Amino acid sequence: MKKKAVFYHAGCPVCVSAEQSVLGALDTNRFEVEVVHLGTAKGRLPEAEKLGIKSVPALALDGQVFHINFGASLSDLK
Amino acid sequence: MKKKAVFYHAGCPVCVSAEQSVLGALDTNRFEVEVVHLGTAKGRLPEAEKLGIKSVPALALDGQVFHINFGASLSDLK
Numbered sequence: 001m002k003k004k005a006v007f008y009h010a011g012c013p014v015c016v017s018a019e020q021s022v023l024g025a026l027d028t029n030r031f032e033v034e035v036v037h038l039g040t041a042k043g044r045l046p047e048a049e050k051l052g053i054k055s056v057p058a059l060a061l062d063g064q065v066f067h068i069n070f071g072a073s074l075s076d077l078k
Numbered sequence: 079m080k081k082k083a084v085f086y087h088a089g090c091p092v093c094v095s096a097e098q099s100v101l102g103a104l105d106t107n108r109f110e111v112e113v114v115h116l117g118t119a120k121g122r123l124p125e126a127e128k129l130g131i132k133s134v135p136a137l138a139l140d141g142q143v144f145h146i147n148f149g150a151s152l153s154d155l156k
Contacts, residue, residue, distance in 0.1 A: 005103065021139045025083065027105035061099045068144050 005031040006060045008048050010039040014071035015057040022059065022068060031061070038077050049074060083109040084138040086126050088117040092149035093135040100137060100146060109139070116155050126152060 007023050009015035019035065026033060036044050038056060048058075052065045055073050059066045085101050087093035101111060114122050116134060126136075130143045133151050137144045 003103075017142070018144060021142050022100075022137070022144055025081075025104050025109055025139055027103060027107075029105075031103055059100070061103055064095070064099050066096060066100055066146050067148075068146055070145075 002030060002032040003062045004034065004060075005062075006034045006036060007057065008036050008038055008044075008053055008060070009057045010072050010077055011037055012056070012071035014069050018057040018059075018068045018071075038074070042077070045074070045077065080108060080110040081140045082112070082138075083140075084112045084114060085135065086114050086116055086122075086131055086138070087135045088150050088155055089115055090134070090149035092147050096135040096137075096146045096149075116152070120155070123152070123156065 005026055007019055009019055023033060038045055038048060051060050053074055055067055056071050057068045059068055083104055085097055087097055097113065104111060116123055116126060129138050129141065131152055133145055134149050135146045137146055
């Protein structure tokens with residue numbers, strides 16, 4: 001079964017750059033990739049916070065959070 | 079030809095966690111992966127600085143730098 005990779009972003013330039021490069025480099029044979037725009041999908045904010053996400057862009061690999069560079073604080077998206 | 083993915087770290091716990099997860103998720107059919115320990119390979123520090131790396135762990139995908147979480151400042155490794 002594939003592991004889950006969820007990329008949380010907010011449409012910022014830093015986010016788009018990370019999405020294209022980091023997400024594009026993942027092995028999609030092993031990971032099921034989902035992209036969540038927290039600026040528009042505000043209903044996913046509690047889930048992101050629960051995972052421990054503080055800023056976007058962030059990548060959750062099988063539930064483990066990695067903040068990639070810095071685009072925007074999660075609190076700025078509320 | 080494969081693109082190059084270089085993972086710069088300093089052996090810190092944050093680095094090891096990112097190495098195992100993020101690096102392990104990359105598609106090695108498309109990326110040639112190299113791991114550089116800047117704590118021991120200090121000769122690679124100028125190269126890392128030139129790429130724009132400010133802290134480790136950091137991942138350079140085809141020359142584009144992504145800082146992943148925060149382990150240590152590059153200046154602390156000199």
